[in-house]
Amino acid sequence: xxxxxxxxxxRLKGSPQGIAFRKQHPIGQYRADFYCxxxxxxxxxxxxxHDMGDRPERDAKRTVxxxxxxxxxxxxxGADVLKDADEAAQAIxxxxxxxxxxxxxxxxxxxxxxxA
Numbered sequence: 204x205x206x207x208x209x210x211x212x213x214r215l216k217g218s219p220q221g222i223a224f225r226k227q228h229p230i231g232q233y234r235a236d237f238y239c240x241x242x243x244x245x246x247x248x249x250x251x252x253h254d255m256g257d258r259p260e261r262d263a264k265r266t267v268x269x270x271x272x273x274x275x276x277x278x279x280x281g282a283d284v285l286k287d288a289d290e291a292a293q294a295i296x297x298x299x300x301x302x303x304x305x306x307x308x309x310x311x312x313x314x315x316x317x318x319a
Contacts, residue, residue, distance in 0.1 A: 207248050207284035208236055214292035222299050231272070233265055242299040245274050250281040275303055 204212065204226070215224040215237060228238035230245065237246035249262075266276050277298055284291040 207281035210288040239299045
């Protein structure tokens with residue numbers, strides 16, 4: 204685990220506000236930095252390495268797959284954790300506690316009409 208991940212784990216491992224988190228949790232072919240099953244929330248801690256090479260494309264592909272599988276994905280900058288780990292952890296807990304937004308409504312065809 205990176206230093207930002209260690210700092211967050213120190214704050215998330217005790218189920219703050221009754222919300223349980225797991226570290227290095229496998230999901231499909233991926234491993235989430237942190238996972239909250241109750242909120243179906245994947246938390247990824249991004250550092251400078253996430254901006255290099257093919258990493259941005261790999262991260263985007265991973266996020267798309269996770270979201271298609273019904274997970275919410277929260278990306279947190281490692282620099283923000285290093286700046287104030289308590290604040291970052293509280294933001295994660297608050298996000299996990301919030302209900303997910305409703306799925307976007309797709310209008311249905313009227314009287315059997317097709318959409319163009």
